[in-house]
Amino acid sequence: MAAVKDRSGARYRSSVWLGRTLILVGLLAFFEVAPGRWLDELLVAQPSAIGRTLGEWMGLDGGDAVLWGAIRSTLGRAAGGLIIGTVLGLVAAFLVWRSKHIANLFEPVAAVVNSVPRIVLVPLFILWLGSGLAPIMVYVVGTAFFPIFYNVLQGLRSSDRVMLDSLRVMGAQDRDLLSAYLVPHSREYALAALMISAPLTLVSTIVGEMLMSAGGLGGLLVASRNDFDTDGIYAATLVAASLGVVTNVAVRSWNTKQRSRALEAEGL
Amino acid sequence: MTVTDTARDVAELGTRSGASLELRGVSLAYPGPGGAPPAPVLQDVDLSLRPGERVALIGPSGCGKSTLLNMIGGLLEPDEGQVTYDGGPIAGVNTDVGYMTQRDTLLPYRTVEANVALPLKFRHERPDDIRRRVDETLEQVGLSGFGRAYPGQLSGGMRSRAMIARTLVYRPRTLLMDEPLAALDALLRQKMQSWLLEMWGRESMTVLYVTHEIEEALLLADRIVVFSRRPARVLLDLAVTAGKPRDTRRDPDLIALHDLVWETLRDQLEAPSDATAFQEHRGSWWSRLARRRHAG
Amino acid sequence: MEQAREAAARGVRAIVRRLSSDRLHSAAALIVFLALWEGAVRLGYQDEFWVSRPTLVVDKIGEWLQDGTLSTNLVRTMRIAATAFLISAVGAVVVGSAFARLRWIDDVLGWYVDIVYAVPKPALVPLFLFAFGLGDTPKFLLVVLLVFFVFYYNVRAGLATSKQSHRDALLMLGASERDVWVNLTLPTLVPFLVASARLSAALAILGTVFAEFFSYTPGMGRLVISAQYALDATSLLSVVTVLTMVGVLVDNLLRRFDRRVSSWRL
Numbered sequence: 001m002a003a004v005k006d007r008s009g010a011r012y013r014s015s016v017w018l019g020r021t022l023i024l025v026g027l028l029a030f031f032e033v034a035p036g037r038w039l040d041e042l043l044v045a046q047p048s049a050i051g052r053t054l055g056e057w058m059g060l061d062g063g064d065a066v067l068w069g070a071i072r073s074t075l076g077r078a079a080g081g082l083i084i085g086t087v088l089g090l091v092a093a094f095l096v097w098r099s100k101h102i103a104n105l106f107e108p109v110a111a112v113v114n115s116v117p118r119i120v121l122v123p124l125f126i127l128w129l130g131s132g133l134a135p136i137m138v139y140v141v142g143t144a145f146f147p148i149f150y151n152v153l154q155g156l157r158s159s160d161r162v163m164l165d166s167l168r169v170m171g172a173q174d175r176d177l178l179s180a181y182l183v184p185h186s187r188e189y190a191l192a193a194l195m196i197s198a199p200l201t202l203v204s205t206i207v208g209e210m211l212m213s214a215g216g217l218g219g220l221l222v223a224s225r226n227d228f229d230t231d232g233i234y235a236a237t238l239v240a241a242s243l244g245v246v247t248n249v250a251v252r253s254w255n256t257k258q259r260s261r262a263l264e265a266e267g268l
Numbered sequence: 269m270t271v272t273d274t275a276r277d278v279a280e281l282g283t284r285s286g287a288s289l290e291l292r293g294v295s296l297a298y299p300g301p302g303g304a305p306p307a308p309v310l311q312d313v314d315l316s317l318r319p320g321e322r323v324a325l326i327g328p329s330g331c332g333k334s335t336l337l338n339m340i341g342g343l344l345e346p347d348e349g350q351v352t353y354d355g356g357p358i359a360g361v362n363t364d365v366g367y368m369t370q371r372d373t374l375l376p377y378r379t380v381e382a383n384v385a386l387p388l389k390f391r392h393e394r395p396d397d398i399r400r401r402v403d404e405t406l407e408q409v410g411l412s413g414f415g416r417a418y419p420g421q422l423s424g425g426m427r428s429r430a431m432i433a434r435t436l437v438y439r440p441r442t443l444l445m446d447e448p449l450a451a452l453d454a455l456l457r458q459k460m461q462s463w464l465l466e467m468w469g470r471e472s473m474t475v476l477y478v479t480h481e482i483e484e485a486l487l488l489a490d491r492i493v494v495f496s497r498r499p500a501r502v503l504l505d506l507a508v509t510a511g512k513p514r515d516t517r518r519d520p521d522l523i524a525l526h527d528l529v530w531e532t533l534r535d536q537l538e539a540p541s542d543a544t545a546f547q548e549h550r551g552s553w554w555s556r557l558a559r560r561r562h563a564g
Numbered sequence: 565m566e567q568a569r570e571a572a573a574r575g576v577r578a579i580v581r582r583l584s585s586d587r588l589h590s591a592a593a594l595i596v597f598l599a600l601w602e603g604a605v606r607l608g609y610q611d612e613f614w615v616s617r618p619t620l621v622v623d624k625i626g627e628w629l630q631d632g633t634l635s636t637n638l639v640r641t642m643r644i645a646a647t648a649f650l651i652s653a654v655g656a657v658v659v660g661s662a663f664a665r666l667r668w669i670d671d672v673l674g675w676y677v678d679i680v681y682a683v684p685k686p687a688l689v690p691l692f693l694f695a696f697g698l699g700d701t702p703k704f705l706l707v708v709l710l711v712f713f714v715f716y717y718n719v720r721a722g723l724a725t726s727k728q729s730h731r732d733a734l735l736m737l738g739a740s741e742r743d744v745w746v747n748l749t750l751p752t753l754v755p756f757l758v759a760s761a762r763l764s765a766a767l768a769i770l771g772t773v774f775a776e777f778f779s780y781t782p783g784m785g786r787l788v789i790s791a792q793y794a795l796d797a798t799s800l801l802s803v804v805t806v807l808t809m810v811g812v813l814v815d816n817l818l819r820r821f822d823r824r825v826s827s828w829r830l
Contacts, residue, residue, distance in 0.1 A: 019672035043695045108590035109597075116808045117770050123777075123792040124800050128614065203684040210686070211777065217687070225690040233694050240687035248682035343732050363738040373733035377751050377828045386747065390738040418828045434737070 045234040053235040066220065067239065073216035074243070078205040081137055082198060085144025090190070092145075093152035094178075114146055118204075122211050136208035143204040147193040155189030156182060191258055198251045199244065206240055217243065286320040286474030287354035287364065287441045289340060294349035296335060297499075309335050311499035313349070322468060322475040324485035326529060327495030328536045333478045334370065336500075337444045340476065341367045353442075366440035368431055368448045370478075374419040380406070380430050381415035387438040405437040408463070424451035429460070436467070442474040450480070461487055465512065482529050483516045494529055497536050504532055616797040624802040633787070638806065641772050641784040644700055648707035649768040653760070656712045657753075660719030681713045689775050703775035703783075710771045714764040715757070722756035723749070758825055762818045766811055773807065 028047050035041040052061075059065030092110075096103045118139060125135035159182060167177055209218020217240045224232035294313045297306035309332040317323055325333050338344045339351050342362035351358055353365075374383050381402055388398040406412055409429040419427055428451045435443070449457045465488060468475055479485050485492050486508060494504035506525060508514075516522050598618045604610045605617040612620075628634035663670035685706060692702035726749055734744050776785020784803055791799035 108593040241683040244684040245682040367736040387737040
């Protein structure tokens with residue numbers, strides 16, 4: 001038998017990881033050495049300095065632990081916005097699907113609102129709703145709402161009329177319809193929407209915090225920039241970046257787990 | 269057929285412009301998914317075609333007939349054995365051959381004319397020549413008015429004819445046809461069969477024709493080769509000596525041949541099949557790309 | 565008088581015929597909403613200073629059109645957005661195609677691409693502004709990042725769907741590698757590219773605007789911030805309106821282009 005090129009072999013995988021590590025190490029080394037020599041040290045921070053700043057922010061070395069508070073704020077707001085937005089989206093999708101009248105009333109409005117660039121509305125919200133938490137939350141909830149609303153609506157609309165009618169004939173009420181058929185059926189759609197809206201809410205929260213200098217990671221970013229704190233701004237960016245990556249990975253693995261559970265349920 | 273007819277045919281065979289084809293001890297296996305052992309597809313296949321010979325290949329589905337054609341086309345190399353085309357080895361893609369696949373490979377975003385013109389364009393023929401030959405070929409397959417249509421607008425039968433046109437427009441010396449008339453209704457198929465016969469006679473091509481229909485094979489071919497299930501081997505290699513036109517329903521020799529092939533195939537089809545091919549396994553974007561290569 | 569009314573009626577009927585019923589409903593909802601808004605403010609239910617009203621917004625936009633505010637800022641924003649969009653799209657196609665051929669590079673660098681994709685890109689703006697100054701570069705970079713990933717992932721998807729059987733068929737017909745690229749790979753990519761364009765056009769414009777919030781160079785974003793600080797609701801709403809219209813227009817153009825390019829799909 002002919003030898004098939006060992007593309008998934010152990011040697012190949014280790015060479016790939018070697019490549020990845022080399023690049024990372026190379027970058028770190030370069031940025032450690034470059035500021036002061038080839039790059040302006042006011043503009044580029046050294047990884048070691050970034051590390052030190054992070055340490056201070058974590059409360060080590062006698063710095064005040066701003067980091068945890070900031071992360072907590074941002075994550076809290078993002079999660080809150082995501083939950084509220086998702087719930088509203090689900091309810092709205094169900095109501096719109098259920099009643100033609102509500103659909104005729106609500107869908108055009110939603111379409112118009114969705115076509116307005118949300119990010120430009122934030123300063124408007126700040127103007128109207130003051131400088132508290134409200135503008136950010138409205139923005140974040142809005143970000144979470146639309147993907148869920150449209151996706152679940154589509155899921156509901158693609159449901160099998162015949163199935164629903166036969167369930168109704170068997171005496172099912174709305175609640176029963178929901179649990180027996182609608183929820184499992186729309187699940188894929190909802191999950192797909194969450195894959196989009198979860199990272200999006202994190203980004204919107206940070207964006208909102210940036211625009212309002214309202215604490216949290218966004219506030220940290222803007223503050224470091226205003227203070228001309230080179231190490232600080234790189235550190236803050238790094239934290240925000242890591243948070244984004246972690247969220248993304250978490251969402252994706254949760255999604256995969258949901259998928260495999262659903263497949264198991266279908267006997268695959 | 270008389271002896272003198274046969275002698276004349278044999279003499280003519282030497283001057284026909286079709287190419288010769290030979291497979292010796294050819295074996296091939298596909299790599300198994302993940303860590304599974306490789307699945308043998310062809311096992312020790314011996315087959316040879318003289319220039320201008322018309323040979324029909326019959327065998328159960330999935331037995332590797334397409335793989336065989338792919339090898340003659342230069343798209344695959346055998347693991348063991350040798351494929352010789354026109355006396356020499358096959359180096360890379362074999363463009364001397366006309367290959368009509370089972371799948372629809374018309375480019376859906378180009379018109380029928382553009383599709384049929386492709387091989388001529390690739391050979392850098394002159395635009396006037398291209399236009400003329402495309403029109404001629406379209407007329408021969410009965411698609412004269414449909415040059416400007418897109419494949420999506422045509423029926424399955426018309427698409428098959430367009431593919432035939434594309435395969436023939438550059439007058440290859442050898443034809444590899446993988447169930448080309450399968451999508452046509454009975455009447456159209458009959459028409460196309462007599463057209464193919466006439467065209468093969470005119471152009472003196474060597475033809476390797478894969479079909480599921482024993483009658484079609486008896487109608488068109490000089491020889492019938494019957495393959496087994498995977499791993500495929502040659503089970504029968506029968507000459508069809510009846511004169512043309514052939515009456516597959518009344519000629520006793522043809523009926524006898526039909527029954528023999530039918531019995532052989534039935535034995536093959538009744539044996540339990542091998543489901544390991546169905547083990548899916550996700551893998552990376554790259555392995556999906558690679559798997560597409562093998563699925564063809 | 566009679567003729568004018570008839571002409572108007574004909575015009576309205578023509579428009580109504582062209583609009584689908586969804587769009588009609590949306591338009592109607594919008595008009596009703598605007599009328600209510602105007603009414604509420606004029607009747608004193610809402611404070612004009614904070615909420616403004618549609619007619620004031622229209623006036624403002626008119627004013628901007630005349631004194632060049634709109635043209636200067638809008639053109640600047642659009643120019644940056646468009647340039648960054650094009651460069652990023654081309655770059656993503658090149659990179660995506662290159663990765664498709666070089667598996668090791670794809671495995672190593674693609675991993676980093678996936679990581680950077682997960683980074684919340686607006687969060688990088690302060691860093692960009694810090695490191696690259698207050699000019700157009702930070703805006704450029706943000707848009708390049710935003711647009712890049714859309715094209716990159718779509719190009720990968722497009723290249724993976726190209727059917728091997730089509731490729732083999734073309735090779736058998738005598739195609740060179742270049743012929744295959746021109747006749748098969750590229751046309752297969754086109755719908756993915758068009759979809760990418762539709763997704764990322766809005767991102768490009770809004771990304772520029774967002775970056776402009778923080779830089780002090782002219783642009784639509786700067787108009788927004790100055791309006792916010794001046795507590796000028798009318799100007800803010802004017803910018804929102806203009807950007808919405810631009811967004812709808814761009815999406816419309818792209819949708820028409822999409823339909824023309826996929827006309828063979830029927």
